[in-house]
Amino acid sequence: MTTVDVLIIGGGPAGLSAALHLLHADPRWAARLLVLEKAHHPRPKLCGGGLTPIGKNALRRLGFPWPLPLLQVPVFTGRFVNGGDVVTLQSAEPLFTVFHRPELDAYLAAEARRRGVMLQEGVAVRRLLPAPEGWRVLTDAGEYRARVVVGADGSRGITRNAVIDRRRHHAAARLLESITPAPEDDRLPPNTACFDFSAVRRGLQGYTWRFPLRLRNAPYRNRGIYDARIARKAPKAPLPALLREAFPDLPPPQGHPIHLFSPFQRLARPGLLLVGDAAGADPLFGEGIGPALAFGEIAAAAIAAAFRRNDFAFRGYRRRLLASPLGRYLTLRWAVAWWAYRLAPHRAPRRVIWWIAHALAAYANFRTR
Numbered sequence: 035m036t037t038v039d040v041l042i043i044g045g046g047p048a049g050l051s052a053a054l055h056l057l058h059a060d061p062r063w064a065a066r067l068l069v070l071e072k073a074h075h076p077r078p079k080l081c082g083g084g085l086t087p088i089g090k091n092a093l094r095r096l097g098f099p100w101p102l103p104l105l106q107v108p109v110f111t112g113r114f115v116n117g118g119d120v121v122t123l124q125s126a127e128p129l130f131t132v133f134h135r136p137e138l139d140a141y142l143a144a145e146a147r148r149r150g151v152m153l154q155e156g157v158a159v160r161r162l163l164p165a166p167e168g169w170r171v172l173t174d175a176g177e178y179r180a181r182v183v184v185g186a187d188g189s190r191g192i193t194r195n196a197v198i199d200r201r202r203h204h205a206a207a208r209l210l211e212s213i214t215p216a217p218e219d220d221r222l223p224p225n226t227a228c229f230d231f232s233a234v235r236r237g238l239q240g241y242t243w244r245f246p247l248r249l250r251n252a253p254y255r256n257r258g259i260y261d262a263r264i265a266r267k268a269p270k271a272p273l274p275a276l277l278r279e280a281f282p283d284l285p286p287p288q289g290h291p292i293h294l295f296s297p298f299q300r301l302a303r304p305g306l307l308l309v310g311d312a313a314g315a316d317p318l319f320g321e322g323i324g325p326a327l328a329f330g331e332i333a334a335a336a337i338a339a340a341f342r343r344n345d346f347a348f349r350g351y352r353r354r355l356l357a358s359p360l361g362r363y364l365t366l367r368w369a370v371a372w373w374a375y376r377l378a379p380h381r382a383p384r385r386v387i388w389w390i391a392h393a394l395a396a397y398a399n400f401r402t403r
C-alpha cells in the first residue's frame with residue numbers, strides 16, 4: 035500500500051494543473067503528491083482543442099512559454115451563424131488557440147514530470163472508500179491511502195458520483211466530432227472558427243463547429259456538434275442527422291458526453307475535491323480545457339490552506355471557486371445557457387438574443403480597432 039498526502043486521480047489538464055500549481059507554490063510538494071492516470075500519454079481524447087485565454091493565463095502563471103512549443107492555430111476571428119445572419123467577432127489577441135488534444139495533454143504531462151510531478155500512467159482507479167484519515171483508493175495496481183483526493187478524472191470518472199447528487203445535478207451535454215484533412219472546397223478563412231447555431235430552431239441546444247487545426251504540419255479541420263440539453267424535457271435533437279446536413283463529407287463521428295457546471299452543486303466533501311470536467315464544464319459552449327487548467331490553481335490553493343490549518347473539510351472550496359474569475363466565468367456562461375437554450379427555439383426571443391449578440395460583437399470589434 036502506498037500512502038501520500040495528495041492523490042490526484044486523472045492526468046488530464048485539470049489534474050496536471052492542480053499538481054503543477056502545488057509544486058509552483060512549494061517544490062516540496064513533489065514528494066507529497068501523486069497523479070494516477072489510467073491511460074498512457076499521448077492518449078486519444080475527443081475534443082475541439084480550443085484553448086481560451088482563461089487556460090492560457092493559468093499556464094502563463096506557471097511559467098509556460100507562449101505560444102506553447104506545439105503545432106497550433108490561433109483564432110482571431112469567430113463567426114457566429116444563425117441561418118442567413120452572421121455575427122463576426124474580431125480580436126487582436128487570439129480568441130482561442132486550437133491544439134490537437136492528445137499532443138497538448140502529452141506535452142503538459144511531460145512538462146509536469148520534468149518539473150518533478152510524480153505521474154503514474156496505466157493505473158486505473160476502481161473505487162474510493164472513506165477512511166478515518168482521508169481516503170482509501172483502490173486501483174488495478176493495488177491500494178493507495180491519501181489525506182486528500184483530487185477528482186480530476188473527467189466526465190466519465192468515478193469521483194463525481196462520490197460528491198455530486200446526481201438526482202439534482204446531472205445535466206450532461208452530448209457532443210459528436212470528427213477530425214479530417216481540410217476539404218478542398220472548404221472556404222474557412224485563415225485563423226477563423228465558425229459556430230453555427232442555425233439548428234437551434236430544430237431543437238438543438240447548441241451549435242455545430244468548424245475549427246482550423248494543424249496536424250502533421252498539414253491543414254486539418256475539427257468539426258462537430260454540441261447539444262447542451264439544458265431544457266431536458268424538450269425532445270432530443272437528431273445530432274448525427276444535423277451534423278451530416280452541416281458537413282455532408284464528414285466521416286462517421288465519435289461521441290462523448292460532458293457534465294455541465296452548475297453554481298448550485300457541491301464541489302467537495304471532506305478530503306475530496308473536484309476539478310475540471312469532474313466538477314463540470316461550461317454549459318454555453320461546452321468549453322472545458324481552459325476552465326480545467328484554472329480549476330487546478332484554485333484546488334491547489336485550497337489544498338495548501340487545508341494542510342496549513344489541518345482542516346480537510348473543504349467547506350469553503352465552492353465559495354472560493356465562485357468568487358474567483360473562473361467561478362464568475364462559469365456562472366455567467368451557466369446563466370446565459372440556462373436562459374438562451376430554453377428561449378432560443380421560439381422566434382421572438384431568438385431574434386432578441388441575436389440582436390444582443392450583434393451589439394456585443396460590434397462593441398468588442400470597436401474596442402479592438
Ligand SMILES: Cc1cc2nc3c(=O)[nH]c(=O)nc-3n(C[C@H](O)[C@H](O)[C@H](O)COP(=O)(O)OP(=O)(O)OC[C@H]3O[C@@H](n4cnc5c(N)ncnc54)[C@H](O)[C@@H]3O)c2cc1C
Pocket residue numbers: 043044045046047048049070071072073077080081082083084085086157158159160186187188189190191192209210211258289290291292309310311312315320321322323324326
Ligand atoms: C467532442 C468534444 C469537443 C470538445 N471541445 C472542446 C474545445 O474545443 N475546447 C474546450 O475548452 N473544451 C472542449 N471540450 C471539453 C474538454 O475536452 C474537457 O472539458 C477537458 O478535457 C476537461 O479536462 P479534464 O482534465 O477535467 O478531463 P479529461 O481531459 O477528460 O482528463 C481526465 C483524465 O482522467 C483519466 N481517468 C479517468 N478515469 C480514471 C480513473 N478511474 N483512474 C485514473 N485515471 C482516470 C482519463 O484517462 C483522463 O486522462 C470538448 C469535449 C468533447 C467531448
